[in-house]
Amino acid sequence: MNTSFFKPILLLAIFASLSNLVHSAAIYPIQNAAILAGSQFDIKVELDSVVSIEEVDVRLNGKPISSTIKQQVSFIPNEAGKGSSLLYRDVQLAKAGPYTLTVKTSQATQQVTWDVYASGPRKVKNIILFVGDGMTIANRTSARVLSKGISEGKYQGKLSFDDMPNMALIGTSGSDSLITDSANSMSAYTTGHKTAVNAMGVYVSRASDNLSHPKVETIAELIKRKTNMSVGIVSDAELQDATPGAMVAHTRRRADKSYIADQLLASGAEVILGGGSAYFYPQTSNGSKRKDEKNLVEQFKLKGYELAFTKNELLKMGNAVGTKKLFGVFHPDNMDGSLDRFFLKKNTVEQYPDQPDLTDMTRSAINVLSKNPNGFFLMVEAALIDKFNHPLDWERAAFDTIMLSNAVQIAKDFAKTHPDTLIIVTPDHTHSGSISGVVNDAKPGPLREKVGVYADAGYPNYPKANIEGYPNQIDVSKRLAFFYGNYPDHYETLHPKLDGTFQPAVKDESGKYVANPKYIQLQEDAIHVGGNLPSHQESGVHTADDAVLNAIGPGAEQFRGFMDNTEVFKVMVKSLGLGQ
Ligand SMILES: [Zn+2]
Structure with missing residues (x-):
C-alpha cells in the first residue's frame, strides 16, 4: 500500500488539532x-x-x-x-x-x-549581580588588550572577572523572538520567567493597557516581601532604563519611564544610584521629562534617604556611618562613559563634570547595604557597554568594560572579608563584533590595506595602562581592527572617534538611514560600508549569540555549561532561600 497518499491527510488532522490548541x-x-x-x-x-x-x-x-x-x-x-x-x-x-x-x-x-x-534553605548572605549590558567576548578581549597588554601571545594580566572559578554560556532569547532587548532579558534574570521584547515583569497578553498584563514577581520584590535584607540598584544609564527598571517594574513597554521611576521609589530599595534625573522631578522643573507634578526626589528625602547629586556628595554620603538609605542621580539622561570622563572630555562631560564612576557607585552601595546584618542583594549595571556597541564604537565599549572590571574588583575585595557573598558577572545579551587584526598606519596603500591579519597583524602599540587600568592614548599607530557583524550604512574610518561617540548613520529625506557624511568630511579615505540591516535601523543591533557568565562565591558552582537566562534567577533565589 502506498502510505504517502495518507500522510497529507494525517498531517492536516494533526495540524488542525494543534492550531485549535x-x-x-x-x-x-x-x-x-x-x-x-x-x-x-x-x-x-x-x-x-x-x-x-x-x-x-x-x-x-x-x-x-x-x-x-x-x-x-x-x-x-x-x-x-x-x-x-x-x-x-x-x-x-x-x-x-x-x-x-x-x-x-x-x-x-x-x-x-x-x-x-522550591529553593531549599538559604545558603548565602549577599548577592552582587553585575550586568555588563550587551557585553560580548570581543568587548572583554579588547578591554584585556588595552588594560593589561599582550606580549608574545600572553596577556600580561586578567580582568577581574576573568579568573572567577565558574562560568556558563547563557541563552538570551525571549518568548516572542530569537533576539531580545534589555527589558526582556533582564526580566528573565529578575523574575525567572520569559517575556517579550520591550516587556518587563509581565507576560505579554492581549491587554490593551501596558500595566494590566499578567505580572510575575521580581527578585527585589520577593526579597522585600519575604526577608529583612537590603536591596541596591545601580546603573550608569538612566535609572528608568530597561535593566534597572526590570528590578522593580511590571510593564509591557519599557518606554513607561515615569511609571518605572515611581516603581523605584515604591520598591523600598535602600540604595538607588545612577542617571535619569529627568524622570524624578515634576514637569514644571527645568529639564523634567515627567507629565505630572510628582517630585520623587522630595519623596525619597521624606522617606529617609540621604541624597547625592555629585561624585563628592556620593562619596561623602556613601561613607557616612549613619547612611542607611541612599538615593543618588548624577545626570538627567545616561551618564558618560569612562573614555570621555577620564580622557577625551567629550559627549556631555563638560556639562556634567561631577559624575561618579561605576566604581564609586559600587563602593558606596556596598558600604551602605552591608550595614544590614540580614544581608543584601545588589544589582550593578555597566550600561554603557551596550550604549557604545550599538553605534559601533568599540573603544568606548572597551573602556567601559575596563570600568566594569574595576567595579567587580571592589565586590571581590568585599567578598574577601565577607565570603558568604555570591558575585555574578554577566551580559544580558550580546552584540556582534570581533577583533580581526591590527590596523597599522605605517602600511602603504589605501585605508583597507592597513589592516593586518594573521602574521601581518602583529601586536598593537597602546601605551601601558595607568593605575586604573586605562591606557592614556587610543589613537596609536597600531590599533585593534575591531569589526561589527551587523550595521547600518556607515563610513569605516579605522580610527577611534575622538570627537564624541560614533554616529554611523543619519536619516535622509526619505527616512532611511544612510552613512553619516560627517566622517567622510573628516577623513577622506574613510570606506563606505553598505549596511546589512534594514534601512530603518540607525545602529547595530543585539544578537542571539550566547552570553558568557562568570561567578564566584558560595553557589557559583551551579553555573556551568549552557543555561537559559531564567536559570540565573533560579540559582539566585535558591542561594537566598526565597522559596522555602
Ligand atoms: Zn541595547
Whole structure:
C-alpha cells in the first residue's frame, strides 16, 4: 500500500488539532514556565470566544482551581473584542511539583504545565549581580588588550572577572523572538520567567493597557516581601532604563519611564544610584521629562534617604556611618562613559563634570547595604557597554568594560572579608563584533590595506595602562581592527572617534538611514560600508549569540555549561532561600 497518499491527510488532522490548541486561547504563565514556590504571579486565561463565566471550567491538577487558589477571579466578558478573559491576581503556589492548568469551554480545551520548584534553605548572605549590558567576548578581549597588554601571545594580566572559578554560556532569547532587548532579558534574570521584547515583569497578553498584563514577581520584590535584607540598584544609564527598571517594574513597554521611576521609589530599595534625573522631578522643573507634578526626589528625602547629586556628595554620603538609605542621580539622561570622563572630555562631560564612576557607585552601595546584618542583594549595571556597541564604537565599549572590571574588583575585595557573598558577572545579551587584526598606519596603500591579519597583524602599540587600568592614548599607530557583524550604512574610518561617540548613520529625506557624511568630511579615505540591516535601523543591533557568565562565591558552582537566562534567577533565589 502506498502510505504517502495518507500522510497529507494525517498531517492536516494533526495540524488542525494543534492550531485549535494554539489559537483558541492563551494561558499565562506559559507552557513549561518554571515558578518559584511561594512567589507571586498572575494567572490569565484568554479565550477566543465570548462566554459566560459559568461556561468555563478551570482546573489545577484536575481539581477546580478554587480549591487551591483563594484569589477571586476577575472576569472580562469581552476583552478588546477578542473574547472572554479570566484573571487571577497575586496567586502563590506553595508546594513544589508539576502543575497542570486545564481550561475547558464547550468549544475547546486548553492546557499548560508548569514546574513549581522550591529553593531549599538559604545558603548565602549577599548577592552582587553585575550586568555588563550587551557585553560580548570581543568587548572583554579588547578591554584585556588595552588594560593589561599582550606580549608574545600572553596577556600580561586578567580582568577581574576573568579568573572567577565558574562560568556558563547563557541563552538570551525571549518568548516572542530569537533576539531580545534589555527589558526582556533582564526580566528573565529578575523574575525567572520569559517575556517579550520591550516587556518587563509581565507576560505579554492581549491587554490593551501596558500595566494590566499578567505580572510575575521580581527578585527585589520577593526579597522585600519575604526577608529583612537590603536591596541596591545601580546603573550608569538612566535609572528608568530597561535593566534597572526590570528590578522593580511590571510593564509591557519599557518606554513607561515615569511609571518605572515611581516603581523605584515604591520598591523600598535602600540604595538607588545612577542617571535619569529627568524622570524624578515634576514637569514644571527645568529639564523634567515627567507629565505630572510628582517630585520623587522630595519623596525619597521624606522617606529617609540621604541624597547625592555629585561624585563628592556620593562619596561623602556613601561613607557616612549613619547612611542607611541612599538615593543618588548624577545626570538627567545616561551618564558618560569612562573614555570621555577620564580622557577625551567629550559627549556631555563638560556639562556634567561631577559624575561618579561605576566604581564609586559600587563602593558606596556596598558600604551602605552591608550595614544590614540580614544581608543584601545588589544589582550593578555597566550600561554603557551596550550604549557604545550599538553605534559601533568599540573603544568606548572597551573602556567601559575596563570600568566594569574595576567595579567587580571592589565586590571581590568585599567578598574577601565577607565570603558568604555570591558575585555574578554577566551580559544580558550580546552584540556582534570581533577583533580581526591590527590596523597599522605605517602600511602603504589605501585605508583597507592597513589592516593586518594573521602574521601581518602583529601586536598593537597602546601605551601601558595607568593605575586604573586605562591606557592614556587610543589613537596609536597600531590599533585593534575591531569589526561589527551587523550595521547600518556607515563610513569605516579605522580610527577611534575622538570627537564624541560614533554616529554611523543619519536619516535622509526619505527616512532611511544612510552613512553619516560627517566622517567622510573628516577623513577622506574613510570606506563606505553598505549596511546589512534594514534601512530603518540607525545602529547595530543585539544578537542571539550566547552570553558568557562568570561567578564566584558560595553557589557559583551551579553555573556551568549552557543555561537559559531564567536559570540565573533560579540559582539566585535558591542561594537566598526565597522559596522555602
Ligand atoms: Zn541595547
